[in-house]
Amino acid sequence: MKIFISHSSKNANYGQAIVDLLVAVGVNNEQIIFTSNDAFGIPTGQNIFNWLRARITEKPHVIYLLSSEYYSSVACLNEMGAAWIVENEHTIIFTPEFKASSPEFQSGALDPREMGFKINNHDRVTGFIETLRDIFPISTKTVFVSQKIREFIEKVNSFEVPKQSLPVTQILKNEKPLDPIILTNTEEKIIVEDSPKKIIKINSKTSQVDKLLKDLQEGKLKDEEIILLHYSIDTARFKLGVGWKSAGEIENIKTWEDVNSLNSKLSLGYDEVMRRFDLKKLTEITEFTSSNNPREVELVSDLRDLLLELPKECSLKIEEVLARNERVIPKSTWNTFEKEDDLPF
Known part of the structure; x- marks a missing residue:
């Protein structure tokens, strides 16, 4: 199985940080698809849409790196829809400024009741890496893995959050x-x-x-x-x-x-x-x-x-x-109810 990181190119720094973490803890380079880095992206000469469609139908483990930029991208939403249709195993990760309560996520293809997590949540990132052990060659050196996760959290926290107009x-x-x-x-x-x-x-x-x-x-x-x-x-x-x-x-x-x-x-x-x-x-x-x-x-x-x-x-x-604006029940109608418990208030 491969890991496909579905992301907006505007969030490539977060995606690359995920790639670096996965490689550091033991996932092979060949098992990662990350189109913002040529080393993990689309081979030269391949048609981008055909290549991505083929990779998605192979049912990789999809990491949805969700952000406002992601939902503003037609290409990203197409990726999400294609992966969702073939029922891939997946993980939902939010960039630090993105809210799970956002209308885009609540009304999107992914089930909003499914648990996602912030990319800088140390405990949830640790849990995510643990879930990969059954399929990917994650290092058994617990202290080493913990150190790499800590370095990952420090890195993503150092990224500058995109400036947005404040209403x-x-x-x-x-x-x-x-x-x-x-x-x-x-x-x-x-x-x-x-x-x-x-x-x-x-x-x-x-x-x-x-x-x-x-x-x-x-x-x-x-x-x-x-x-x-x-x-x-x-x-x-x-x-x-x-x-x-x-x-x-x-x-x-x-x-x-x-x-x-x-x-x-x-x-x-x-x-x-x-x-x-x-x-x-x-x-x-x-x-x-x-x-x-x-x-x-x-x-x-x-x-x-x-x-x-x-x-x-x-x-x-x-x-x-x-x-x-509460509805008022006229007293004249009270006798239509058989007993006091039947009154609608």
Whole structure:
């Protein structure tokens, strides 16, 4: 059996560190496929796609090195799909900054319930190497293997994490938010923080999410808008039906309202809420009908990220709205229940 490291070329440093560790603890060079290094990659003269397809159908042990860069790569997602179809043995490893709660991983081909681990988790890396012993010639010198794993952890921790723009929503989550100076132009906002001094660029979609967050905190959103946010969180539905598919979504919402003893405010006002979210640029079209009309939209990525890690004060605001929209059972109907235990509250 071979080991195939499926990775983004932007994460080649992490992939090479894995290769170095595997070789150090006893895996033969010929058993490793790592396309970012010519010594472990595609032989000269081979067609890249045919060669990779052949290697995957040989059912190697696949290491999925997952990151935001991985999910942004069509080639990586094709690799994942091909390996998943032939049911390879595999291991899921996350780069340090990648979160298992990310929408990409939660909705991807790999089962999100399966345990993955951070590449710099010493105990989990040790456990991973131990699982390879039955198939690969891992060294039996325990102290030597432990030393190589320790060197591996030190190496990956020394890598610089890719710099990413920090959304204002993250600033607002801080316990002591900074007062930024905002300069705007037509394309983006630039926030200059006083301490520490840094410049953060934010795209227009992020600023729309920040406005939504502010409106939520200040009580400026309609109840049905807030209930929709909770519906998405509670059901993990970030893709929602619109147009002719809105009827099916409304039926799902009615069932959800019944289960949660809520009134019909969201199901009755769903189409209007989605229209407002569209005007606020909080959704993106993901599916069209044959007539080129929208039939499904998705909450923008910044909003999804916010909902997955909602600030406590926002959660409290949502709870307030849910409380005042609980379904009320008129006393006149109580006598329809045979005994007190049958009352729906």
